[in-house]
Amino acid sequence: MNTAVIVFPGSNCDRDLAVAFEQATGKKPHMVWHRETELPDGIDLIGVPGGFSYGDYLRSGAMAAQSPVMRAVSDAAAKGAYVLGICNGFQVLTETGLLPGALMRNAGIQFICRDVKLTVANSQSAFTSQYQADEEIIIPVAHHDGNYFADAATLDRLEGEGRVAFRYAEAVNGSARNIAGVLNEGGNVLGMMPHPERMSEAAHGGLDGKKLFDALVSA
């Protein structure tokens, strides 16, 4: 499996994500700068990392969504490549329109940086197939704008189509229906606020995030 990690000015989880990709695939990911208009040939998995792309100017992810590389990412997603957006990456994917909804300021105003308990809501996707249905896992979050919002009809559709991948198992940021991660219609794009790449080595204090990367490799 060939992987790429997109790097924006202000990304700060790009190297962590690259390490997680390399551990899972045995191959170094391509690091792709935001000004690139094309991805290297044969990329199967694209990571859109966490951080503060463009200093969160205007809205988190809004400027990054307009960068040249995101057009290439959208094209690749349309052709079936896997796209994983984590934290700021999730915000970028909603701003790009690859995923529905928006990530708003946390209900409690404060930046939240801690381990949280999640429930695996869909264990059938390419990203989550190594989890059990309704399994509780621990993955850290670190965000200011993680409060997932979509209108009721969209939320109903996401739930009805099994497109909620993860839910918070505790109150975290005010997200609608406790949604922590959503899939696109094709199931090949996942956006999530928690950071699986920060829970994928024994030294991180757990391996709950590693299963997501391992699942992709076997998908």
Place this chain on the structure above:
Amino acid sequence: MKARVTITLKNGVLDPQGKAIHHALEGLGFGGVNDVRAGKMIELDLADGTSDADIEEMCKKLLANTVIENYRIERA
């Protein structure tokens, strides 16, 4: 030619920042504030002849996220 774009959260969308400001006003002893909603204002200096439709496009494509926000355009 200048235009002013005011961006506000849609009705029904929770506004934690507005809430915090409301609390702070109450903390300062200002009574009678029923609600606070925070938004942002963007001033555009535009070439003469820029059409309303062009400004609308700017709002829809970038300046506002229409999932959660409304925008209002005023020409100055």
